[in-house]
């Protein structure tokens with residue numbers, strides 16, 4: 732079903748992202764922490780009866796939405812998308828903090844896999860999977876400001892799709908770049 736038919740679920744994921752952000756940055760007194768935990772446990776109780784299999788779940792399936800309605804990777808906002816390149820924006824929020832204002836090193840491959848992987852499978856191409864992802868950390872990727880993300884196909888060799896991408900800080904400097912190999916799946920390959 733298209734996202735428009737699940738506006739409340741989309742709102743739920745946005746609320747989840749907001750909760751992740753707020754919890755990460757909070758230092759609450761014990762009684763407030765306990766109340767927040769009880770509220771989260773209540774959410775689990777509420778939703779557990781509606782657990783479905785992978786093919787039926789909504790999370791991750793809504794390609795038209797930033798972040799595909801999943802709260803794992805930072806939401807990638809697409810500005811321009813073609814068959815061979817994509818550009819857009821991302822904010823690494825407090826949830827993705829590694830330390831000293833820098834995004835966690837593991838969160839960058841998460842974003843690159845999302846951006847490059849999405850592009851690798853566009854333009855009528857068959858599904859592919861990440862075979863490798865090489866990330867260069869050039870300078871810290873700051874938590875908080877909006878960052879530019881660009882990616883494009885470098886080359887295709889048979890089933891092998893080589894893509895590259897960059898993240899730039901508000902000054903336009905590259906904080907990280909990546910090269911990924913995505914291998915097109917053979918029929919029946921999981």
Ligand SMILES: CCCCCCCC(=O)SCCNC(=O)CCNC(=O)[C@H](O)C(C)(C)COP(=O)(O)OP(=O)(O)OC[C@H]1O[C@@H](n2cnc3c(N)ncnc32)[C@H](O)[C@@H]1OP(=O)(O)O
Nearest residue numbers: 844845848849859860861862863889890891912914916917
């Ligand atoms: C919309 C949002 C999109 C999000 C996208 C997210 C994408 C993902 O994260 S997918 C999940 C992460 N990736 C995986 O789980 C993949 C796990 N690995 C696999 O399934 C397989 O190893 C797979 C499909 C990558 C390749 O296996 P297989 O299809 O058997 O390919 P295989 O025949 O061995 O190799 C094909 C070619 O690729 C090359 N190759 C394969 N893996 C690598 C590698 N790691 N490094 C270099 N070359 C490689 C081979 O050398 C071969 O080259 P050539 O044709 O020149 O001889």
